[in-house]
Amino acid sequence: MTDTVTQDNEVPEGQRRLRANAEDVIFGMSPEGTHVWQRVPYDAAHYGPVSDFATDFDHADPAYNPSAPEVWKQLREGGCPVAHSDRYGGMWVPLTHDTVHEVAYDTEHFTSRAVVVSVGRPGDLALPAPIGGAPPITSDPPFHAMARRLLLPAFAPKQIEPWEPEVRKLCNELLDRMGDLTPGESIVDAAVQYAQHIPVNVIGRMLGFPSKDEDLFRRFVHDALERIAEEPGTRDGMDDLGNYIADQIDDHRANPRDDLTSYLLNIEIEGQKVSDDIAGGMIILLLIAGIDTTWSAIGSSLWHLAQHPEDHQRLLDEPDVMTFALEEFLRAYAPVTMARLVAKDHDFHGCPMKQDDWVLLPFPAANRDPLKFEDPDTFIVDRKENRHAAFGLGIHRCIGSNLARLELKVAIEEFVRRFPRFELAGDVRWSVGQIRGPRELPVRILAVAD
């Protein structure tokens, strides 16, 4: 254990492997010809659109996210608890709560070394298991628990609660920025003008990064999570991300301050300061993990309210219903599907899984399993029993869940308060890939609070 960690400490102090240059081996660096990435045998052009999700599943088919709940329902009702695909070099997709739960708990057969399905798997030169490129999300036991423990205190409920006034202020600034609106006429984009700005601002402030870099962060997220069918080594945005983080590390080392970046530069594992690779990987994870996930959750929730004025009214009349509504938004519109790689050949309920096959973990599908949730495809604003898995299950439970809940709650509260009535006003554009949410969400404002 210690060996894998100290190995990285051989990098002389001050030397940043994060910075992109030819020989480096880091998260985000994907030079072709090295073994950082191993190209999987998959050519998207040969496949085209999905015709049957049971045997040719592709979550990155643009038709998937807009209608994912129907896809899960059809597959389950057609007797398919685990879908398969030859795409991405081989991929399995458990669809029931039980099978998703089982994979999430089984860290022996399923490794987190890569959690975003793409045409490249981490190769021999990528940061090794059990650490991975962005700990703790890419880590397996036993390293995982050590990395996770370092981050948990910063995101524990009592550390997050004090951020509430700041998040509320931010939401109101965004609403103010929409300018003078004419009820019944004005159309705003709730995703572009509102939802997408909230998480990016909050995490930027927590990490102590300049707020003017907001657009850059969103581009990093796009490069990391959406450009999954592009050749490894050509996603140069990933190099920019490595360079950006290295610059921030330099700046924080020169001017230490009270923020998460300075904290992460000083953490120790087993008495050893962690390398910049590991600290940088964690920073990258925090920057990426909270942005389009939370933005998607906010967007989907507002999309729901735009079409369900009765739920909107209930939130206005009985603000306490939010305790349950918040969890129901997260259940019904869970934005995050994760992935694993099969660690060794494994028979999973009759599915012959081979080492290095991908396994998608659609927590959103688990949340609509009729065996676990009554009337799962109905949104019940005050659903009392709601054991949803939006933040994952098992050891990788979302570290940012308290922050995400705070942002989601405040974002909805302030939006519905400012606009007591609004409706859909045009086509919604959904994201593509593992994070599901509206990227364009035009709504017509029907009433504005004074």
Place this chain on the structure above:
Amino acid sequence: MRLHLDAEKCQGHNRCYALAPELFDVDDYGQAVLLVEGDLPTELQEKARLVAANCPEFAIKVLED
């Protein structure tokens, strides 16, 4: 009626603390801490069932005597 928390299973989703701060606290790592011991007073029993039914990791059990 009593409440049981399986600390091994708890992953810190904090659903219990959010729903019933009178029954659960959280530590510095966000892990649940059970605040009550022994028989639950009648007025807390419904809350206890509610939290047990909402823990995503099945870490909370209601023991009916």
